Amino acid sequence: MATTKHNLLLIEDDFCIGEKLYNSTKDLKNIHTVHLAVNLQEAKTRLMQTNYNVIVLDLNLPDGNGIELLKWLREKNKLVKVFVFSINIELKRMCLKNGADAFFDKSQDFDLLISEISNSLSL
Template identity: 35%
Template structure:
């Protein structure tokens, strides 16, 4: 069992998507610490302030998109251990292939129906809360 809260960095520029995720985990906030960034540059600033256990990353963002963010991140040895889950509306096969090539831990397409979205988010958070790798 985890001793500390799961520290999650959400990199998302759409305020509605941020609110949806916050609502999805609201009942379990005792187990999670959520940090927000609206673009890649801000995400790297947040990572330097407090290293997350997990990054949830949107692909379509201003400044630095998700793939560019991953390319930069995977070039930094001190960040290679952080699992990244792509959380996006894109089901483009090229995006999916490129993200896995860059070493993501998962690719989740945001469903339109809120109940389906909430179920996916809770599953992600539950899984990574139980993952022993994050305890080290």
């Protein structure tokens, strides 16, 4: 029985956080590819080129707010898990209302996020 391999898109403009996310996810079980986008435009380009199973989405990006991308994904009926990873916890309710599967606080939930990604890829 073949194991399904998954694609993961990390959308994060902070180099250090993006690198830590990438290094913490690239060797997870069932990962095929991990891509890192540093802004909304790059994320949309990648989303048009590759089907992703899981997206980690930062909200504060240089060319806009990640909630815009979340709404765009849901309008396109993309069946992808979206985990928002942000310091802006006051936006949690809005993210969940607009289709985020979960919200993780950047200041304390890094390990929880990685665990949730891993669990999602095991399905």
